[in-house]
Structures are given as structure tokens and as C-alpha cells.
Amino acid sequence: MSSQDYDCIVIGAGVHGSFTAYNLAKKNRRTILLEQFVLPHSRGSSHGQTRVIRKAYEQDYYTQMMEECYQLWFQLEKEANVKLYRRTGLLVMGPERGVSFPAIKSTLQRNKIPMMTLQRKEFSQHIPNVNLTPGHEALVDMSAGVLYADRTLKTVQDLFQKLGGVIKDGQKVIDITPGSVVTVTTTSGVYRAKSLVITAGPWANTLLSYTGLQLPLQVLKINVCYWREKVPGFYNIQQHFPCFIQLEPEEARNDIYGLPSNEYPGLMKICYHSGFETDPDERDRQTDRGDIDILQRYITSCFPGLVPTPAIVESCMYTVTPDHHFVLDNHPTHSNIVIGAGFSGHGFKFGPIVGKLLCELSQGEVPSYDLAPFRIRRFQALSKSAL
Numbered sequence: 001m002s003s004q005d006y007d008c009i010v011i012g013a014g015v016h017g018s019f020t021a022y023n024l025a026k027k028n029r030r031t032i033l034l035e036q037f038v039l040p041h042s043r044g045s046s047h048g049q050t051r052v053i054r055k056a057y058e059q060d061y062y063t064q065m066m067e068e069c070y071q072l073w074f075q076l077e078k079e080a081n082v083k084l085y086r087r088t089g090l091l092v093m094g095p096e097r098g099v100s101f102p103a104i105k106s107t108l109q110r111n112k113i114p115m116m117t118l119q120r121k122e123f124s125q126h127i128p129n130v131n132l133t134p135g136h137e138a139l140v141d142m143s144a145g146v147l148y149a150d151r152t153l154k155t156v157q158d159l160f161q162k163l164g165g166v167i168k169d170g171q172k173v174i175d176i177t178p179g180s181v182v183t184v185t186t187t188s189g190v191y192r193a194k195s196l197v198i199t200a201g202p203w204a205n206t207l208l209s210y211t212g213l214q215l216p217l218q219v220l221k222i223n224v225c226y227w228r229e230k231v232p233g234f235y236n237i238q239q240h241f242p243c244f245i246q247l248e249p250e251e252a253r254n255d256i257y258g259l260p261s262n263e264y265p266g267l268m269k270i271c272y273h274s275g276f277e278t279d280p281d282e283r284d285r286q287t288d289r290g291d292i293d294i295l296q297r298y299i300t301s302c303f304p305g306l307v308p309t310p311a312i313v314e315s316c317m318y319t320v321t322p323d324h325h326f327v328l329d330n331h332p333t334h335s336n337i338v339i340g341a342g343f344s345g346h347g348f349k350f351g352p353i354v355g356k357l358l359c360e361l362s363q364g365e366v367p368s369y370d371l372a373p374f375r376i377r378r379f380q381a382l383s384k385s386a387l
């Protein structure tokens with residue numbers, strides 16, 4: 001067993017822990033990033049080749065955070081000389097009389113985000129091979145696109161190490177002792193630091209239990225489905241096919257989204273924006289595929305150029321809060337412990353800004369954004385503190 005002292009310990013080398021560690025190292029803080037699995041791995045929420053990046057949100061605060069976040073993505077690409085973003089645009093389709101579609105449209109308009117509305121008659125000219133559901137409207141968030149996820153993690157972790165940061169992978173954290181100096185015990189070492197950041201994705205509550213806190217988080221297994229093009233190239237990124245979000249009526253609750261064929265030749269990724277409750281250590285025992293039936297019906301009616309049987313199904317996990325907004329906050333009892341959790345299936349694109357904010361919180365700095373929507377106290381009666 002080794003015992004070492006740092007300014008900050010970060011638990012979890014997913015997208016948020018990696019960006020947080022990188023921000024700390026840029027500020028010359030002696031930082032260690034602990035990861036339970038050998039890197040890279042596909043057992044959490046940040047793996048896979050691609051994610052959507054967009055400014056199209058219902059809430060101004062996400063859209064406004066994304067303004068700076070795009071700049072941070074571009075800076076990172078420049079610093080590492082690597083391509084992480086590809087512009088495709090994002091087609092948003094939804095019921096004109098619903099809540100979400102009009103809200104997204106007005107947020108984009110209010111914040112002067114480049115967008116294009118598509119009238120039904122011009123829809124098929126611009127977006128061939130997609131049927132717009134009767135009663136639905138469409139718009140395009142012009143600067144949206146694809147982020148290369150696995151490449152991002154490697155890039156950020158490499159930069160962190162170049163700045164002197166230490167990564168210990170294959171070390172599972174098995175205990176945390178809070179205090180003015182926090183002690184973290186892993187399966188092969190003991191580490192001490194002035195502050196701790198917990199970015200453990202689906203395992204957040206397991207880690208928080210060592211600190212006497214539980215958050216209202218639900219872990220869902222997501223079936224990540226890829227669908228074959230009947231004619232290769234129909235929905236290809238090279239043919240400028242966009243990412244899309246299909247907003248469903250509020251009572252149907254869950255949306256569908258997709259990315260143009262890119263990662264696997266001739267296959268388009270289309271997923272249901274929800275899944276089935278799971279224990280993150282037993283993910284593969286969750287075999288429910290009810291979402292795939294919903295996707296098959298949707299693809300048959302709206303994407304006639306795809307074979308409506310998935311060609312590949314991979315697995316990933318969401319960690320969902322009751323309001324689907326993130327948790328970015330100091331621990332209510334131990335202020336030198338900072339929590340980034342509950343990214344609810346839409347956190348990847350925010351990686352650079354979440355890393356900056358968690359770094360600021362851990363250093364006792366005033367955060368760059370109003371974090372009221374992300375504070376733990378919003379759960380009040382829901383979060384159980386055993387302290």
C-alpha cells in the first residue's frame with residue numbers, strides 16, 4: 001500500500017472527471033485521477049465513438065453555457081491538434097402544439113443562435129428520406145454536430161498527464177474519509193488531498209455512501225442501436241445528413257435521437273432517450289428491449305430508408321435526476337468534497353465547462369455560472385443524509 005498527498009483527488013475518469021482533472025492540472029494543482037477499470041473501458045457512460053453537441057435546449061442556461069463550451073472544444077482541438085467536432089446541424093422535430101418544440105425554438109431565437117425553420121412543404125427538399133409526423137414542426141440548429149467521444153477522453157487524459165497529472169487506473173475506490181484532509185482508499189493505495197471531486201457516473205451513490213449522502217439518482221441501461229441503410233449513403237455524414245431529435249408528445253415522455261451514419265459503414269445510430277433500471281455492476285443482466293420495439297415502429301414510419309431491425313446493439317448507462325438537470329455542487333456537509341453527477345443522458349457536450357466549474361468549486365472559487373439549477377438542495381426531501 002502506498003500513501004501519497006495531492007492538492008486534489010478526482011474519482012472517475014469518464015468525460016467529467018477527465019476534464020476536471022485537466023482543469024486542475026492547468027492551474028498547477030497536484031492532481032490524481034483514480035479509475036476503477038483499466039483505461040480505456042466501456043463500462044460507464046462516456047465510451048463509444050460519438051455524441052451529439054447542440055445549443056438547442058429548452059432552458060436558456062444550457063444554451064448560454066454551450067456558447068462558451070463550443071469555444072472550449074475548439075481550443076482543445078487546437079491545443080491537442082486533433083479533430084473532436086464535426087458540424088452536421090441538428091434537425092429538431094416535434095409536435096407544434098407541445099411544450100418542448102416551441103420552447104426550444106424560442107430559446108434559440110431569444111439567444112440569437114443560428115437556426116432554420118423548415119416548413120412542411122420544403123422539409124422533404126432539405127431532408128430527403130425522412131417523413132415528418134403529421135402535426136409536427138421542424139427546425140435546424142445550424143452549429144450542432146458530432147463529438148468524437150473516445151478520442152476526446154484520450155486527448156484530455158493525455159493532456160492532463162503532459163501537465164504532470166497522475167492517472168491510476170485499475171484502482172477501485174473502496175473508502176473515503178472526509179476531513180480537512182480527505183483520505184481515499186483504493187484496492188491498491190491510500191491517497192490524501194485537500195479536496196476531492198467525485199465524478200463516478202452511475203456509481204455516484206456508491207461513492208457518496210462513504211460520505212453519508214445519497215442523491216435521488218436512477219441508473220438506466222441504454223440500448224445503443226445501429227440501423228442499416230437500405231441504400232448505402234442515404235443517411236451518411238458525408239452526404240450532410242444531420243443529427244436529429246424527435247420530440248415526442250409530453251405524455252409519451254421519451255424522445256428519440258439519432259446521428260448520421262459515420263462510426264460503422266452504412267449504419268445509422270438511432271436510440272431511445274431512456275432505458276431500464278440497472279445496477280451498474282450488473283449492467284449486462286438487464287436485458288429488457290422494449291425500447292427497441294418503439295424504435296422499430298418509429299423507423300418504419302419515419303426513416304423508410306433504414307432496415308427496421310437493429311444491426312448492432314451496444315450498451316451504455318444514464319444516471320438520471322428527477323428533473324433531468326445535472327448535480328454540480330459542494331457536498332452539503334464536507335465543503336471540500338465536490339460532486340458532479342446525474343448528467344441524465346445529455347452531459348457529454350458540457351464536458352469542458354463542467355470540468356471548469358467542478359475545478360472552480362473544488363478550489364473555493366466563485367463559479368463562472370449561476371449553479372442554482374444544479375444544486376443538491378433542490379431535491380430537499382428527496383436526498384437522504386445519514387449524517
Ligand SMILES: Cc1cc2nc3c(=O)[nH]c(=O)nc-3n(C[C@H](O)[C@H](O)[C@H](O)COP(=O)(O)OP(=O)(O)OC[C@H]3O[C@@H](n4cnc5c(N)ncnc54)[C@H](O)[C@@H]3O)c2cc1C
Binds near residue numbers: 037052340341
Ligand atoms: C447511449 C448514450 C448516448 C448519449 N448521448 C449523448 C449525446 O449525444 N450528447 C451528450 O451531450 N451526452 C450524451 N450522453 C450522456 C453522456 O455521455 C454522459 O452524461 C457522460 O458521459 C457522463 O459522464 P461521467 O463522467 O459523469 O460518467 P462516466 O463516464 O460513467 O464516468 C464515471 C467513471 O467513474 C468510474 N468510477 C466509478 N466508481 C469508481 C470507483 N469506486 N473507483 C474508481 N473509479 C470509479 C467509472 O468506472 C467511470 O469510468 C449519452 C450517454 C449515453 C449512455
Ligand SMILES: O=C(O)[C@@H]1CCCC=N1
Binds near residue numbers: 245345
Ligand atoms: O444530449 C444530446 O444531445 C443527446 C441527444 C438527445 C438526447 C440525449 N442525448
